Amino acid sequence: MDLPRHFSRGILTAAAGFALLVLGAPSWVNAQGRAAWERIDAATELLDGATPRAGSIRLDLPAVTQDGSSVPVTVEVDHPMNPDDHVEALYLFAAGNPSPEVAEIHFTPLAGKARITTRIRLDGSQTVVALARTNRGEWLAGQRDVRVTVSGCLSQGNSSDNSDFMQARVRPPSRMAPGEPGEVRTLINHPMETGLRKNPDGSLIPERIIEEFRAELDGEKLLAARFHRAVSANPYLLFFVAPGRHGELALRWEEGEGAGESATATASIPD
Amino acid sequence: MDTTRMNRRRALKLMGAAGAGTLLAACGFPAFAGRSSPGRVAIVGGGFGGATAAKYIKRFAPSVDVMLVEPRERFYTCPFTNLYLGGMRDFESLGHDYRELRDRYGVRVIHAMAEDVDVPGRRLILAGGETVSWDRLILSPGIDFRWGELEGYDRAASEKAPHAWKAGSQTHLLRRQLEEMEDGGTFILVAPDDPFRCPPGPYERVSMVANYFKNHKPRSKVLLLDAKDNFSKQGLFMEGWRENYGDMIEWVGRSGDGRVIRVDADALEVETEFGEIHRASVLNVVPPQKAGFIADRAGVADESGWVPVNPRTFESRQVNGVYVIGDATQAAPMPKSGFVANTQAKVTARAVIADLAGDAPPEPHWVNTCYSVIAPDWGITVAGVYEVHDGELREVPGSGGVSPMDASPDFRRREARFAEAWYAAIAEDTWGTRPAV
Amino acid sequence: MKSYGGKTCGSRKARILGLSGCVAFACVIVAALASSGPEVSEDGDLLAERAEVIAQSCAACHGTGGRLDTAIPSLAGQPAAVLSAQLLAFKRDQMPGATVMPRLARGYSDEELEAVANYFASLTPDADE
Numbered sequence: 001m002d003l004p005r006h007f008s009r010g011i012l013t014a015a016a017g018f019a020l021l022v023l024g025a026p027s028w029v030n031a032q033g034r035a036a037w038e039r040i041d042a043a044t045e046l047l048d049g050a051t052p053r054a055g056s057i058r059l060d061l062p063a064v065t066q067d068g069s070s071v072p073v074t075v076e077v078d079h080p081m082n083p084d085d086h087v088e089a090l091y092l093f094a095a096g097n098p099s100p101e102v103a104e105i106h107f108t109p110l111a112g113k114a115r116i117t118t119r120i121r122l123d124g125s126q127t128v129v130a131l132a133r134t135n136r137g138e139w140l141a142g143q144r145d146v147r148v149t150v151s152g153c154l155s156q157g158n159s160s161d162n163s164d165f166m167q168a169r170v171r172p173p174s175r176m177a178p179g180e181p182g183e184v185r186t187l188i189n190h191p192m193e194t195g196l197r198k199n200p201d202g203s204l205i206p207e208r209i210i211e212e213f214r215a216e217l218d219g220e221k222l223l224a225a226r227f228h229r230a231v232s233a234n235p236y237l238l239f240f241v242a243p244g245r246h247g248e249l250a251l252r253w254e255e256g257e258g259a260g261e262s263a264t265a266t267a268s269i270p271d
Numbered sequence: 272m273d274t275t276r277m278n279r280r281r282a283l284k285l286m287g288a289a290g291a292g293t294l295l296a297a298c299g300f301p302a303f304a305g306r307s308s309p310g311r312v313a314i315v316g317g318g319f320g321g322a323t324a325a326k327y328i329k330r331f332a333p334s335v336d337v338m339l340v341e342p343r344e345r346f347y348t349c350p351f352t353n354l355y356l357g358g359m360r361d362f363e364s365l366g367h368d369y370r371e372l373r374d375r376y377g378v379r380v381i382h383a384m385a386e387d388v389d390v391p392g393r394r395l396i397l398a399g400g401e402t403v404s405w406d407r408l409i410l411s412p413g414i415d416f417r418w419g420e421l422e423g424y425d426r427a428a429s430e431k432a433p434h435a436w437k438a439g440s441q442t443h444l445l446r447r448q449l450e451e452m453e454d455g456g457t458f459i460l461v462a463p464d465d466p467f468r469c470p471p472g473p474y475e476r477v478s479m480v481a482n483y484f485k486n487h488k489p490r491s492k493v494l495l496l497d498a499k500d501n502f503s504k505q506g507l508f509m510e511g512w513r514e515n516y517g518d519m520i521e522w523v524g525r526s527g528d529g530r531v532i533r534v535d536a537d538a539l540e541v542e543t544e545f546g547e548i549h550r551a552s553v554l555n556v557v558p559p560q561k562a563g564f565i566a567d568r569a570g571v572a573d574e575s576g577w578v579p580v581n582p583r584t585f586e587s588r589q590v591n592g593v594y595v596i597g598d599a600t601q602a603a604p605m606p607k608s609g610f611v612a613n614t615q616a617k618v619t620a621r622a623v624i625a626d627l628a629g630d631a632p633p634e635p636h637w638v639n640t641c642y643s644v645i646a647p648d649w650g651i652t653v654a655g656v657y658e659v660h661d662g663e664l665r666e667v668p669g670s671g672g673v674s675p676m677d678a679s680p681d682f683r684r685r686e687a688r689f690a691e692a693w694y695a696a697i698a699e700d701t702w703g704t705r706p707a708v
Numbered sequence: 709m710k711s712y713g714g715k716t717c718g719s720r721k722a723r724i725l726g727l728s729g730c731v732a733f734a735c736v737i738v739a740a741l742a743s744s745g746p747e748v749s750e751d752g753d754l755l756a757e758r759a760e761v762i763a764q765s766c767a768a769c770h771g772t773g774g775r776l777d778t779a780i781p782s783l784a785g786q787p788a789a790v791l792s793a794q795l796l797a798f799k800r801d802q803m804p805g806a807t808v809m810p811r812l813a814r815g816y817s818d819e820e821l822e823a824v825a826n827y828f829a830s831l832t833p834d835a836d837e
Contacts, residue, residue, distance in 0.1 A: 062575070063575060063601070064601055064603045065465075065603075066465065066603050066604055067465070067501055069501070070500060070501070072464075147603075147663070149603045149604040149663075149664070149665065149666075150604065150665070150666060164527065169528060169545040170545070171544060171545045171546055185544060185545065187526065187528075187545070189526060189527075233500075233526070234500070234525075234526035236526075326772075327764070330772075610768050613768050614764075614765045614768060617764040617765070617767075618761070621761070633757055633758075633761055634758065634761065635761070636758075636761050636762050636765065637765065638765035638766075638768070638812060638815075640768070640769065640808055640812070652807065652808045654808050654811045654812050655815075656812060656814075656815025656816070667814075667815040667816075669814050669815075670811065670812065670814045670815030670816075671811050671812075671814075671815065672811045674807070674808075681805075682805075682807065685779075685805070685807055686807050686808075688779045689769075689779055689780055689807060689808070691778075691779070692769070692778040692779040692780040693768070693769050693780065695776065695778050696767070696768060696769050696770060696771045696776050696778065696780060697768045697769070699771050699772060699776055700767040700768055700771060700772045703772075706776070706778065
């Protein structure tokens with residue numbers, strides 16, 4: 001019964017591969033045969049009759065998560081970012097949240113690639129949907145299912161103190177390969193109160209969120225974002241700057257009505 | 272309903288009288304693949320999952336041939352290594368052997384490394400080229416590290432900045448570094464994002480290091496840099512740290528720039544996401560993880576690195592006839608704990624036996640209790656009861672939860688005593704280790 | 709330091725058995741019931757299987773077959789009425805000084821807890837057979 005030593009691992013792995021059961025339908029079609037964006041009013045309004053090209057936006061988020069209050073998500077639109085043809089806007093929806101709008105990101109070609117990472121709130125297991133519009137008016141779509149499990153294992157520490165409220169952090173690009181867009185990480189300490197939470201006395205805690213975020217490079221628009229209350233506390237946004245750009249990165253977060261915080265950093269991205 | 276009743280009767284027939292079976296086994300190992308055997312089950316991994324599965328299959332169905340493949344003759348558990356680091360426990364008390372499984376339950380224990388799985392041929396290939404044939408395979412491979420995913424942290428780096436997240440030489444290395452550290456130094460622990468082995472582990476680890484410092488190096492500091500904003504039993508840990516260690520332990524979460532993105536093991540420095548550099552006297556890095564490598568070889572792990580399973584039986588969703596239990600699986604909301612591996616093993620033992628008999632598995636049911644020891648007289652717990660609901664695993668509503676906040680010193684002391692008792696019990700239940708009286 | 713020794717008086721199980729409160733008395737009755745033969749209904753058969761599946765999880769703290777006696781008590785061979793009264797008291801938060809058991813007991817129906825009690829009562833306290 002002993003296997004000859006020359007029986008290669010490759011053959012075994014290939015054979016194991018044949019035994020795999022392939023599960024699941026194409027990711028953009030749900031059990032009812034409809035794309036998830038069709039069930040979101042805000043998305044169909046935005047599309048206004050247009051049919052997006054499915055499968056051209058990649059969403060990266062954990063298949064299963066135990067902390068629905070902060071689910072990391074990376075969205076990348078598979079599309080050029082040159083002045084003639086680029087992604088202009090990216091819209092993120094959580095189909096199963098009380099209000100499905102999560103965030104919208106407006107890009108310029110200066111961003112180098114239409115890719116962002118943020119953290120979002122998900123009210124239970126559901127489908128996260130992304131739509132993108134190019135400057136030529138073309139619509140693209142993508143979606144991903146995520147399961148949110150509840151577990152007593154995660155007890156909130158209620159350790160949030162206000163000492164770092166509105167503290168802005170920025171990490172300019174560093175150590176990237178030449179010719180590659182540079183990565184910018186941003187974060188601001190802010191509770192992103194949804195207006196749905198209650199005080200111990202039962203009264204509602206009023207909604208208070210960062211509504212807008214803007215990034216400029218030497219005064220030139222790079223990216224602007226609109227956050228809804230489904231963006232997690234301490235809004236985090238990772239985005240990119242096209243190669244060959246050097247200058248002063250200026251960031252601005254706003255709660256609305258002018259209250260906000262700013263930060264600057266020097267960015268130098270090799271050609 | 273009718274089929275379930277039928278199944279129980281047939282399963283009972285198959286299981287036979289446990290006593291008689293054990294007697295037979297004691298008289299010499301049953302003929303390999305003999306006509307009388309309802310099947311051969313190979314199990315990879317002799318930890319909480321694999322050893323329990325081997326024992327319980329033999330308890331439930333002594334005539335099944337069970338082969339347990341585990342390279343070590345003595346297995347040291349990850350649970351309670353923190354108590355060893357904290358000076359509360361002898362390392363040897365964390366070691367367990369396989370004599371009881373072999374001599375008492377008739378498990379054929381093979382001390383070898385499983386290197387590959389030939390799924391179509393239903394064979395396990397061992398280091399050295401020997402093979403083990405199976406009708407059903409259970410993998411309980413634990414975790415492997417994703418070396419290099421955290422920049423600067425590879426296997427070589429772990430010889431200077433240990434992970435100590437598998438029990439053995441790494442645990443001793445960390446203990447030695449703590450002993451050699453000057454009073455007034457800084458211990459830094461780098462905690463990963465979910466999912467990882469033992470969710471409360473990093474927080475118990477810093478508690479036990481603080482316990483050691485309090486007794487031997489009271490001017491020292493403990494800094495926990497975390498990739499997360501929330502962690503297991505958070506409120507209880509923070510209360511326990513404050514009460515037992517004052518401000519010795521500082522925790523920095525992700526939103527406070529606690530997420531480490533680069534490690535320099537030579538300089539004992541780490542760099543956080545927003546560019547802060549922290550220098551340690553002793554640096555302990557818990558790296559990102561994935562299922563043990565044999566899961567990859569068997570083709571059961573998906574692109575996440577972990578193993579998706581059928582929730583009723585823990586049979587792989589990707590490969591028929593291969594069951595996977597323990598830390599390697601995607602079993603949320605069950606945590607990656609030794610307790611869970613032990614409880615999963617028993618459910619899967621029944622499922623495998625039913626499958627060999629051509630029956631449906633019984634309705635599954637799992638439990639977890641994770642004890643964490645913050646100080647010698649300060650224990651805390653999280654517990655959960657789990658079931659399958661609408662085809663998914665979930666915590667039974669209303670069950671489970673953590674120890675109360677602001678509990679009495681007596682409550683905390685009793686949970687610390689129960690932690691020791693739990694360890695004795697699960698070691699007995701898994702390996703048959705008799706507690707020292 | 710055992711968390712055992714709770715009252716059985718007034719427990720539902722005790723009432724069902726028509727007992728007025730004496731543990732020893734309950735012991736005798738339950739032992740008599742337990743030895744009264746294998747005639748169980750089909751539903752009882754299912755519940756007994758369920759109890760076995762549930763009980764196997766208890767072993768991680770109480771030892772295989774619930775036979776390990778440490779700071780955490782052994783269960784095998786304890787009177788069913790005592791065990792079930794205690795499990796129900798845990799579930800209803802009526803067990804002073806309880807730690808983790810109430811959180812676990814709330815995961816089960818009363819019938820399941822009683823079946824688990826019967827299962828452990830039916831085991832011999834000696835070594836795993």
